Amino acid sequence: MSKILIVEDEESIAELEKDYLELSGFEVEIENSGDKGLERALSENFDLYILDLMLPGVDGFEICKRIRQEKNNPVLMVSAKKDDIDKIHGLGLGADDYITKPFSPSELVARVKAHLSRYDRLIGSSAQQNEIIEIRGLKIDKTARRVFVNGEEKNFTTKEFDLLAFLAQNPNRVFTKDELFSNIWDMESVGDIATVTVHIKKIREKIEFDTSKPQYIETIWGVGYRFKM
Numbered sequence: 001m002s003k004i005l006i007v008e009d010e011e012s013i014a015e016l017e018k019d020y021l022e023l024s025g026f027e028v029e030i031e032n033s034g035d036k037g038l039e040r041a042l043s044e045n046f047d048l049y050i051l052d053l054m055l056p057g058v059d060g061f062e063i064c065k066r067i068r069q070e071k072n073n074p075v076l077m078v079s080a081k082k083d084d085i086d087k088i089h090g091l092g093l094g095a096d097d098y099i100t101k102p103f104s105p106s107e108l109v110a111r112v113k114a115h116l117s118r119y120d121r122l123i124g125s126s127a128q129q130n131e132i133i134e135i136r137g138l139k140i141d142k143t144a145r146r147v148f149v150n151g152e153e154k155n156f157t158t159k160e161f162d163l164l165a166f167l168a169q170n171p172n173r174v175f176t177k178d179e180l181f182s183n184i185w186d187m188e189s190v191g192d193i194a195t196v197t198v199h200i201k202k203i204r205e206k207i208e209f210d211t212s213k214p215q216y217i218e219t220i221w222g223v224g225y226r227f228k229m
């Protein structure tokens with residue numbers, strides 16, 4: 001059952017929201033002050049947050065900002081004024097939706113459901129993506145740390161695997177050698193960006209059919225490398 005936190009100082013509104021959401025099968029908790037709301041939002045796990053904008057103590061803007069620093073769950077902002085909605089947009093707080101009071105409770109429930117299922121799909125697909133990456137005959141199993149090329153397993157060293165997996169997880173993005181070095185090698189490592197070049201060469205020998213025409217890891221001259229999706 002999905003758990004929702006409502007932070008709203010107008011008790012009648014909070015209760016109305018709660019009643020409708022509970023009728024739809026959600027578990028709902030209410031906090032009437034911004035301070036307490038923020039504290040619970042950060043210390044407990046909720047699947048979705050509904051925040052009123054104007055609250056005693058910490059306001060909805062601040063709560064939204066703080067939630068975003070730590071969590072990716074959907075945040076719905078509720079406001080009495082249309083002007084505030086523009087302000088939310090302008091601040092780029094990362095809220096997922098905005099509802100202006102007065103709103104119909106069924107509209108709120110519909111939006112809550114839509115955001116929760118969107119979030120579940122997002123989490124589900126990224127979890128899948130994280131375990132096995134498969135592209136044009138290349139299969140990278142991140143859980144088992146194994147690499148197969150057209151069904152044949154190739155042996156990778158730890159750093160070669162980390163580098164390949166990192167690039168494949170961020171396809172079509174160009175990384176400089178510096179960025180790759182700092183992402184894959186820890187601070188204590190001896191080495192420099194030439195290490196990256198050497199590792200890319202070794203990876204290509206293992207996964208590319210023709211290393212002079214790489215189909216997976218492209219060299220972007222003067223910049224770095226990109227994994228082609």
Ligand code: CA
Binds near residue numbers: 008010052053054055
């Ligand atoms: Ca209020």
